[in-house]
Amino acid sequence: MTQKLIIIGAGMASGRALEQLLEADPNAYDVTLFNAEPRGNYNRIMLSPVLSGEKTYDEIVTHSAEWYEANGVTCRFGERVANVDRARKVVVAENGDELPYDKLLFGTGSNPFIIPMPGHDLEGVIAYRDLEDTELMMSMNDSNKVVVIGGGLLGLEAAAGMAARGVDVTVVHIMGHLMERQLDEAAGYLLRKALVDKGITVRCQANSKQILGENGKVRALQLDDGTELPCDLLVMAVGIRPNVKLAQDVGLAVGKGIHVDDQMLTSDADILAVGECVEHDGAIFGLVAPLYDQAKVAAQTLLNEHATFVQKEISTKLKVTGCDLFSAGDFAEGEDREDIVFRDPARGVYRRLVLKDNKIIGAVMYGDTADSNWFFGMIKDGTDIADMRETLIFGPAYQGGTPMDPLAAVAALPDDAEICGCNGISKGQIVAAINAGANTLDAVKATSKAGSSCGSCVGLVTQVLGITLGDEFKMPEKETVCKCTDQSHDDVRKLIIAKQLKSIPQIMQELDWNSPGGCHVCRPALNYYLVCAWPGEEVDDGKSRFINERVHANIQKDGTYSVVPRMLGGITTPNELRAIADAADKFNVPTVKVTGGQRIDLLGVKKEDLPAIWYDLGEAGMMSGQAYAKGLRTVKTCVGTDHCRFGTQDSTGLGIKIESEMWGAWSPHKFKLAVTGCPRNCAEATCKDLGIICVDSGYQILVGGAAGLDLLEAELLITVKTEQEAIDVSCAFYQLYREGAQYLHRPYKWIAKVGLDWVKEQVADDLENRAALAERFRYSQQFYQVDPWAERARKGVDAHEFTPLADFTKVAAE
Amino acid sequence: MTDFIDIGHITDIPVQGARLVRTQRGDIAVFRTASGNFYAVDEYLEDKAGPLSNGIQHGEMVTDPMRNWVFDLATGEAQGADEGRVATYDLKIAEGRILLATAAIANQVAAE
Ligand SMILES: Cc1cc2nc3c(=O)[nH]c(=O)nc-3n(C[C@H](O)[C@H](O)[C@H](O)COP(=O)(O)OP(=O)(O)OC[C@H]3O[C@@H](n4cnc5c(N)ncnc54)[C@H](O)[C@@H]3O)c2cc1C
Numbered sequence: 001m002t003q004k005l006i007i008i009g010a011g012m013a014s015g016r017a018l019e020q021l022l023e024a025d026p027n028a029y030d031v032t033l034f035n036a037e038p039r040g041n042y043n044r045i046m047l048s049p050v051l052s053g054e055k056t057y058d059e060i061v062t063h064s065a066e067w068y069e070a071n072g073v074t075c076r077f078g079e080r081v082a083n084v085d086r087a088r089k090v091v092v093a094e095n096g097d098e099l100p101y102d103k104l105l106f107g108t109g110s111n112p113f114i115i116p117m118p119g120h121d122l123e124g125v126i127a128y129r130d131l132e133d134t135e136l137m138m139s140m141n142d143s144n145k146v147v148v149i150g151g152g153l154l155g156l157e158a159a160a161g162m163a164a165r166g167v168d169v170t171v172v173h174i175m176g177h178l179m180e181r182q183l184d185e186a187a188g189y190l191l192r193k194a195l196v197d198k199g200i201t202v203r204c205q206a207n208s209k210q211i212l213g214e215n216g217k218v219r220a221l222q223l224d225d226g227t228e229l230p231c232d233l234l235v236m237a238v239g240i241r242p243n244v245k246l247a248q249d250v251g252l253a254v255g256k257g258i259h260v261d262d263q264m265l266t267s268d269a270d271i272l273a274v275g276e277c278v279e280h281d282g283a284i285f286g287l288v289a290p291l292y293d294q295a296k297v298a299a300q301t302l303l304n305e306h307a308t309f310v311q312k313e314i315s316t317k318l319k320v321t322g323c324d325l326f327s328a329g330d331f332a333e334g335e336d337r338e339d340i341v342f343r344d345p346a347r348g349v350y351r352r353l354v355l356k357d358n359k360i361i362g363a364v365m366y367g368d369t370a371d372s373n374w375f376f377g378m379i380k381d382g383t384d385i386a387d388m389r390e391t392l393i394f395g396p397a398y399q400g401g402t403p404m405d406p407l408a409a410v411a412a413l414p415d416d417a418e419i420c421g422c423n424g425i426s427k428g429q430i431v432a433a434i435n436a437g438a439n440t441l442d443a444v445k446a447t448s449k450a451g452s453s454c455g456s457c458v459g460l461v462t463q464v465l466g467i468t469l470g471d472e473f474k475m476p477e478k479e480t481v482c483k484c485t486d487q488s489h490d491d492v493r494k495l496i497i498a499k500q501l502k503s504i505p506q507i508m509q510e511l512d513w514n515s516p517g518g519c520h521v522c523r524p525a526l527n528y529y530l531v532c533a534w535p536g537e538e539v540d541d542g543k544s545r546f547i548n549e550r551v552h553a554n555i556q557k558d559g560t561y562s563v564v565p566r567m568l569g570g571i572t573t574p575n576e577l578r579a580i581a582d583a584a585d586k587f588n589v590p591t592v593k594v595t596g597g598q599r600i601d602l603l604g605v606k607k608e609d610l611p612a613i614w615y616d617l618g619e620a621g622m623m624s625g626q627a628y629a630k631g632l633r634t635v636k637t638c639v640g641t642d643h644c645r646f647g648t649q650d651s652t653g654l655g656i657k658i659e660s661e662m663w664g665a666w667s668p669h670k671f672k673l674a675v676t677g678c679p680r681n682c683a684e685a686t687c688k689d690l691g692i693i694c695v696d697s698g699y700q701i702l703v704g705g706a707a708g709l710d711l712l713e714a715e716l717l718i719t720v721k722t723e724q725e726a727i728d729v730s731c732a733f734y735q736l737y738r739e740g741a742q743y744l745h746r747p748y749k750w751i752a753k754v755g756l757d758w759v760k761e762q763v764a765d766d767l768e769n770r771a772a773l774a775e776r777f778r779y780s781q782q783f784y785q786v787d788p789w790a791e792r793a794r795k796g797v798d799a800h801e802f803t804p805l806a807d808f809t810k811v812a813a814e
Numbered sequence: 815m816t817d818f819i820d821i822g823h824i825t826d827i828p829v830q831g832a833r834l835v836r837t838q839r840g841d842i843a844v845f846r847t848a849s850g851n852f853y854a855v856d857e858y859l860e861d862k863a864g865p866l867s868n869g870i871q872h873g874e875m876v877t878d879p880m881r882n883w884v885f886d887l888a889t890g891e892a893q894g895a896d897e898g899r900v901a902t903y904d905l906k907i908a909e910g911r912i913l914l915a916t917a918a919i920a921n922q923v924a925a926e
Contacts, residue, residue, distance in 0.1 A: 174910075176829030180850035207825045332851055332874050332888070517848055520870040520877035520884070543830035547868035547879045555879060559865045805833035805844060805912075806821040808919045 003102040005029035005302065006091050008081045008246070013275025013291040014107025015041035015062055020299035022071050028303060031073045032099060034091075037130055038078035040068060045288060047134045048319045051161030057131065084250040086268055103302055106247055106258055106266070106273035110240040110286075115149070119211025124218035125234045128158045133235075140233055142166030147221045147231040149208055151178040153318060155237035156195065160320040163200050170201040170229050172221065177204055177505075182316045182327035184516050186343075186350050187366040189505035193348075194323045242277045242284055257284045262308045264298040274298045280309060287314050315376050317369070326372035329362035329379045330354065337361070342393040344368075345510045346412040351393055352516055358386045371395030409487070409495060409511045410463040417498040419460050422453030422758075427464055434468045441465065453761075454754040456740055459491040482521035484513050489525065489742035496533050504530070504541055518544075525743035528630065531666050532738050535780035542798065548628035551801050552788045553610055556603065561610060563602040564627035565617050566663060569637045569655035569675075570598030579620030587613050597634035597672065599625055611802055614789035623663075623787035630744075631666040632734075635659040636684065640677035640694065649694035651677035654723055658692075658730055664785040665777070668741040668750070671734060686714050689737075689747045690730055695719075699726040703733055704748040704756070712748050715756055718764040732763040732773035739776075816904055818913035824852070827912075832867035832876070837919040842903060843867035844912065845887055847874055853887035854903040854914055862898050 005021075007014050010033050021029065033040075046060040068075050076093065083092040090098045112127030114120050126133050137158060140146055144167050148159045151173030159169045171178075177188030178195075192202050209224040211234060220230045242257035253259040253267035257279030264272045274294045276285055285291060293309055300307035315328035331354045342351040349367035353360050353375065359382050363375045374396045378385065385392055415428030425448055433448035444461055445452040451461045459478055466475045478488045487495070492511060501507045504526050508518060518526070523544035530539040548554050553561035565580070580600055584592050591603040605613055614624075627633060635658050638644065640651030655675040665671075675692040676683035685691025687707035691714050693700040698721040705714030717733065720726050736759065741750035751759060763770045791797040827833045827846040834857060835842040841857035843866045851874060858864030863878040866885065870877045875893065877884050884893040890902040904915035 174825060175850050176848050180848075185848040205825075205829060332847075332849055515873070517873055519872050520882065523870060523872060543828065543871065546870065551868075555865075555868060557880070559868075800826065800828060800831070800833060804836050804841075805826055806914075807836040809836045809838055 002027065002030045004100060005031045005103045005105065006081075006099060006101040007031065007033045007105045007107060008091075009107035009109055009275070009277075010035035010037070010039075010041045010063075010075075010077065011107050011109045011275055012041065012044055012062075012288055013109075013295050014105060016292050016295035017105065017107070017274055017298045017302075018063075018073070020296050021302055024299060024303055026071070029103070031071075033068070033073050033075050033077075034079055034081045034093070035075075035077045036080040039131070040065070040075060040077060042131070044130075045319070047128075047131065048157040048161055051134050051137055051158065052164040052321070053161075054321070081246060084246070084271075086250060086271070089270065102270065104271045105298065105302075106271065106277055107275045108243040108246060108277040110242045110276040112236065113239040113241050114236055115208070115238060117208060117210050119213055119218070120236075122211055122213040122218045123216055124232065125211060125236065128154050128235055128237045129240075136233065137162055137235065138165070140165060140167045142168075144168065144232045145170075145230055146233045146235065147172060147229050148235045148237060149173075149221070150237035150239075151175070151202070151204065152181065152237065152239075153179065153316065155235070156191075156323075157319055158235050158237055159200050160195065160198060160323070163195075163198050164321075168201075169199075170203065170231075171195070172206045172208055172223070172229070173202070173204045174207055175204065178202065179318070179325075179327075182364075183325065183366070184331060184352065184364050185505055186341075186352070186509055186513075186516050187325060187327075187364050189503070189509060190348055190350055190366045191318075191323055191325060195320075198322070240276065240286060242279065244277060247273070247277070255279050260294075260309075262297075262310075263301045263306075264294055264309060265301065272298050272301060281311065283311060287316065289314055313376070313380050315372070317372075324365075324367055324369045326363065326365040326369040326376075328372075328376050329360070331362035331364050339516060340389075340393045341514050341516060343408075343509055343512045343514075345409050345512055348509075350509060353393055355385070355389075358384050358389075360385060360392075371397075407463050407467050409499075410460060410491075411467050413495075413498060419464065419494070419498070420448075420450035420453070420457045421494075422457075423449040425450040430461060430464045431468050434465060439465070439469060439473065454740060454758050456490040456754065457494055459488045460494055463491070481525055482519055484508075484515040484518050484522050485511065486514075487511055492526070493529050493533075493740075493742075496529050502530065502534055502537060502539055504544060528666060528668060528743050531784075532780075536783045549630070550798075551607065551610065552624055552626075552628060552792065553605070554628045558604075560604045560606055562627070563605050563610070563613055563617075564595065564599055564625040565622035566625040566659075567599040568659045568663075569635055569652050571637075571652060571656065572600075576620055576622060579617060579622065583613050583616045586616065595627070597627070598636050599627075599634065601627070608802055608804075611793045611799075615793035618787075618790050618793055624789040626663065626788075629666065630669050631671065632659075632662045632664065633670050633672045635662075636672070636674040636688070638675075638677045638682040640675075644677055646680060647677035647694070648696050649677060649699070649723075651675045651683065651692075651694050654692065654694070654699075654726065655683075657723070658727055661727065661731060661778075661781070662734065664787075665734065665738070665781060666784065667734070667738045668743050669746045671737070671747070673730070687712070688714060690714075690733060692726055692730070697721070699723070701726060701729050701733075703759070704751040706746060706748045708746075710748065717756075717760060728770060728774045729763055731777045732770045733759070735773040735777035735780075736762055817916040818904075818906060819916050819919070821912050821914045824907060824910050824912055827852075830871045832869075832871060834867050835914065835918075839920070841865070841867075842914075842918055843876075844905070844914070845871055845876060847871060847887070849874070851887075852905055852907060852912060854905045854918060855885070855887060855890050856900040856902075859892075859898050859900045863892070863900070866900065 041063045043060040049055040080094045082094045090100050112129045148155045148171045159171045163169045207224045209222045212220045218234050220228045244254045247258045248254045258273040260278045297307040297309040338355045340353045352364045354362035360378050417427045438444045438447045451458040465473050527544035587609050589602045593601045595601050635655040637652045637655030641647040671689045673690045674683040674685040674688045676685040677694050687705040691702045700719045701717045702714035703717045706712040832843045832845045843857045845853045863883045868879045883896045890900040892898045903918035906913050
């Protein structure tokens with residue numbers, strides 16, 4: 001007699017098992033198929049093309065009514081299996097029907113996870129799993145707004161599908177970049193850019209707080225920073241959970257999923273399970289490739305043949321037109337691993353291979369995935385790649401060919417991109433000069449003027465020579481920012497402006513960084529360059545700053561911090577001193593020291609106490625002295641005409657004015673000033689980055705002094721008559737240094753490179769340029785003159801920096 | 815079986831950032847990397863490095879703020895020419911929560 005097989009769930013896995021079974025032996029079983037969805041098996045992964053309008057539902061049906069009939073399968077669609085009586089071997093349908101079985105196959109798939117936040121049960125809050133969800137999304141049009149929570153595969157396919165219908169879509173993603181499980185930050189950046197180009201709004205690191213409704217229907221999503229994102233539909237695509245309810249109820253062994261062995265048998269020898277509902281060897285599944293392998297094994301087991309399910313590497317692609325990405329294997333960095341990174345900024349291509357023991361163990365690709373199968377094959381086979389290591393990243397077509405061009409970033413610049421800022425020379429003009437016969441750097445300087453002033457663009461000019469002349473021109477060695485790049489500091493700074501680069505991942509992609517995410521050397525430098533280039537735009541990345549600048553205090557060797565409030569021009573009041581004394585008492589400050597910059601240092605403050613001590617100091621009107629910053633530090637002064645019989649001008653007053661204008665500014669390195677009232681120089685202005693000596697006739701402004709590892713006397717930049725001129729020249733000089741110097745160079749180092757004469761031309765002789773520099777400085781200051789202590793002590797900014805995540809010391813003490 | 819204890823939500827640690835967990839036997843730094851991985855390592859390597867939670871986090875590494883040693887967060891090993899290893903602890907993520915192996919705070923368990 002034919003045995004009876006009952007299948008629970010007409011999904012992709014059970015559907016494939018059924019096909020395999022019927023193909024091998026159409027008469028082995030009498031099959032009954034239950035499905036909770038009111039339809040047979042369709043290709044669930046193609047719901048996305050249906051949503052975007054690239055396919056119709058009919059095109060994705062895998063088994064039609066005719067197919068089931070021809071194969072003698074009894075269909076009970078729209079009916080859920082309510083129970084299984086394993087002792088009697090009968091299945092109980094929702095309507096109470098009892099059906100006996102010899103073998104039972106679970107293919108119940110999984111349930112989308114719905115975050116149980118307030119409002120999750122409102123009408124219009126859906127997941128993305130089945131045709132009903134898809135149809136609801138398809139009912140949206142260009143007058144609707146939709147929020148998608150989850151920037152993974154499903155969320156992005158949902159977002160792109162609706163965006164293709166003109167819907168205004170916002171993706172809210174909790175992690176730092178999209179598809180973080182499959183992509184690294186660099187590829188995530190490219191993906192985000194492509195989605196933004198499609199009109200999708202992407203918010204990363206955004207934590208959803210609650211869903212707001214009106215008359216029982218969704219109205220908006222509220223984030224935990226209070227932002228409200230209005231929406232007519234909210235799609236939650238935040239993960240799936242194996243659907244194990246029924247299996248659990250009937251007493252099968254269940255962990256995360258229904259436990260199965262290598263033959264896909266559950267803890268009951270007459271019951272098998274396949275698909276997303278199973279757990280095999282600790283793993284659960286979310287992509288179809290392994291499910292098809294399971295289906296094949298299940299069919300063979302049902303036919304009493306021996307087969308074994310083996311887990312294999314899986315790969316991911318995103319089904320969004322125009323976003324070509326591929327990810328497979330393991331791509332975390334590690335000591336025993338090596339990365340090969342290839343970027344083609346012009347084409348928006350990123351490829352990264354992770355190698356271990358001469359084998360590829362992971363691959364991430366964006367923009368050009370044509371070779372993904374070749375790489376994936378090598379991951380699965382564990383191919384030894386030692387022989388092709390050099391050219392591996394270029395794919396199969398290039399084996400034995402030549403590697404890519406390191407000059408790609410400059411090659412991709414348009415002709416009108418400005419290369420030499422001093423003389424206003426574009427790339428096109430330099431190319432013209434080269435084509436007219438200037439085939440050395442000196443010749444280009446002489447004929448086009450490019451690179452002939454401050455010299456900071458010679459790196460780029462040289463690259464243009466290299467691109468234009470090809471092999472004829474030998475590229476000189478240059479000092480690069482770090483081992484992550486072939487570019488120098490100067491080149492990077494210029495390219496940030498020329499290519500309008502506004503984030504660290506963007507710089508790394510466009511300038512062809514050879515590490516996936518940079519290192520502790522390049523990241524702080526890039527962060528400063530962004531902060532300087534784009535004031536007022538949200539480019540500052542705290543995580544790329546050194547600890548002192550991140551927590552606005554100086555770390556000491558024992559891990560405590562020092563706190564230095566600002567005292568403009570070195571002037572304080574009894575009230576301020578009292579507040580400092582009180583704070584020192586209250587927070588048990590072990591050392592109170594007067595600094596060389598004419599202010600007071602509270603040393604040995606615990607990190608957790610920083611916001612509280614800042615709060616107290618703030619109450620007395622004090623703000624951060626930024627004694628930790630690569631930025632403006634102090635303006636040291638003497639008492640000047642107010643008290644001193646030798647004083648020629650109000651040096652204290654001028655110092656206060658300058659410090660008031662300059663505090664808060666970031667620069668390549670720290671910047672210290674002094675204003676002294678007469679040539680006796682009590683404020684030691686002659687060894688400062690900028691020093692002003694007051695004389696009867698006006699103000700001498702000296703620059704480039706040093707009194708640290710190097711000892712250098714500051715040199716005269718200019719003598720001016722009025723206080724206002726002195727302030728303007730100071731601001732202009734500071735801005736010139738901020739814009740031009742390489743990160744971690746003090747002014748004297750920068751001046752040694754560009755020449756004092758050039759600096760004089762810029763700020764002393766060229767009055768228009770002086771005004772423009774001062775103007776740019778003041779513009780930037782609007783955004784950076786924010787007391788970081790007040791923000792942290794009063795507004796809770798970066799609170800995570802100051803409190804432990806958890807404290808188990810107290811628990812134990814109880 | 816390893817036991818785990820809930821120490822917070824994943825968003826309590828910023829991407830490429832770290833937070834401290836204080837225990838009876840010393841501080842532990844818990845990191846969150848750009849690739850979404852989490853690691854727990856000792857905050858200090860005695861006389862050599864730390865406080866690591868204050869370092870710059872890049873790739874799956876952290877650079878010590880004091881002497882610029884670079885540590886692999888997965889293995890705890892110092893990279894390059896520097897020699898030393900910080901202890902690492904088991905940690906897992908479930909439903910958005912960060913769970914740290916109770917072994918990491920072992921003394922306290924023993925004291926009970
Ligand atoms: C929009 C979308 C896009 C995707 N894209 C991809 C992709 O590009 N690549 C990829 O590999 N994977 C993709 N997936 C995942 C893939 O679709 C799943 O891995 C696959 O469908 C799982 O198959 P399954 O048979 O285990 O479960 P399902 O296909 O979910 O089938 C389970 C069925 O069981 C039914 N059921 C549950 N309980 C009962 C019960 N008690 N009684 C009766 N019936 C019941 C359910 O109604 C359901 O129809 C995508 C998924 C979605 C939703």
